[in-house]
Amino acid sequence: MDPSQVKVPPLMDLTIDNITENVNLINSGNPDPRFKYVLERLVVHLHAFARETRLSTQEWAAGIQFLTKTGQICTDVRQEFILLSDILGLSLLVDSIDHPKPPNSTEGTVLGPFHTHDAHTLDHGASMSHDEKGEPLLVLCTAKDVNGKPIPGVKIDIWETDSSGHYDVQHAGRTEPDGRCVMISDDQGVFWFKAIVPVPYPIPHDGPVGQLLKTLRRHPMRPAHMHFMFEKEGFDHLITALYLRGDPYETSDAVFGVKNSLIVDLGKVDKATAEKYGVDEGIALLKHDFVLITDEESSKLREENSKKALEALGRRVKIVQGLPVPEVD
């Protein structure tokens, strides 16, 4: 881009009172109305935050340092910015906004920073955890639509920690994925596998986010859970998890992910089940039926919610590709 060809409003002598509108003015050369709207609201809130707190230069510098460290600790297998978003409640909020769920479907929750794209696709009945210290668990699930009809061919990502509360990527020298797999639901919407009973664990707290939690006198613990992510064309992408009832951190999850409808009771494998699935009698059993909604149902609900929420804020918007942009007169 040739800088001399760019048209901008004259920007000089900007003050506390006029800088926001001028920054948004120069940013409005951006041709994408959705990006323009998102950035405009970002600048408005960023500036309002500084104005309302009367943010000092020293505090600003501390913030710059914090963000820099947060970025610098990120690697291919560590995502500190997702952790930051998680502990500030942003991740759960965004999931709630983008993936609204009608009452008869499975609720979503936070993705967290530990999903990877290299999990092996396993056959039903396979073991997805090779941690011999873990307590054996048989997991029997189905994926169905809101009318109870099985959904075959759903790609399901599943991941959990080992018995020490660490995901595979948290161990140095990881060569193969473990404690994670991909399954494809069968004609009856069924998928099942062997795993270990999830345990509560701390989110990584040796970095900037852990330091922030400590300053806030907050613990870094998550209650025991197993992650599930469902993908199939035509269905809304579902990121969720199941939580074990009675966990000591059930009502104080560091990342705000627990929902009552996602708390499950573990059973015990009886003799018939043990024989049918080829596992030991008496081991722990997790049974769950997941209910997916269609893209269409999700889009409709999302758009209705958007319009209602933004009208309540006095904004006139139109929905373009599922997301609001300002209505221009």
Place this chain on the structure above:
Amino acid sequence: MDPSQVKVPPLMDLTIDNITENVNLINSGNPDPRFKYVLERLVVHLHAFARETRLSTQEWAAGIQFLTKTGQICTDVRQEFILLSDILGLSLLVDSIDHPKPPNSTEGTVLGPFHTHDAHTLDHGASMSHDEKGEPLLVLCTAKDVNGKPIPGVKIDIWETDSSGHYDVQHAGRTEPDGRCVMISDDQGVFWFKAIVPVPYPIPHDGPVGQLLKTLRRHPMRPAHMHFMFEKEGFDHLITALYLRGDPYETSDAVFGVKNSLIVDLGKVDKATAEKYGVDEGIALLKHDFVLITDEESSKLREENSKKALEALGRRVKIVQGLPVPEVD
């Protein structure tokens, strides 16, 4: 900290409508009232941003990626988060809030990401740039208080680019500082040195911030300027710069730093001046009198402005160590 000893409100089934208050509730265990207030406003605005834009999971993930890249490109000599703050107008806003200036004093402006702490302290008359391709410039300055009284012993950091528009730290293999120095004002408040005529230059635009500017159809240019930073106990820390009049980017500075009162006209060194200062006749001359305010003047103005601004927002605050915290009944 023993997680089981931490008291928190029960957090479960959080929704779009109640997550903000609950995040602030759990964060309120933090014992520092100022930090509590700053973080509360941060969470409120972060969440409001997501709510007002109906931020999608995909957009959230793009934001996480952008912040991660911004942190990862930072090094000891590159500060991409300051650049981001600069091009979003936050840096100028924070300087305006934290360092308010009465009309008879020198205005502040953005620090930018290129100040270092290793510049040599030079004697008056020394050359602070060794770029032989630069156009020679004699700089004659004073530091005075608002009553015109000279201020001796002020530590002044000065930095500028070379004639190619790059700061020393932008060149690979930098071993020594160049184009930067520290001076101490003499008994008459005078400090003077040899430099080169500043040139306009682009902020580093090969990283995430440059990509953002491009997406926004904004140029990355800054008008020609020289940075000055003044420190002396009892006086308000002054971060400022002088801009050359008539620069093509005078009204479109990528970081919003230009103020009319900071634009200067370059003169030419006459015969008497050339003899007095030992430079060639006819070279460019920059003369400027900087006016510093005391800490006391600055604090008073800052506190008055804070109270006025926050009262206008309907907030009852008290000022603690110069910064507002909520007034608790």
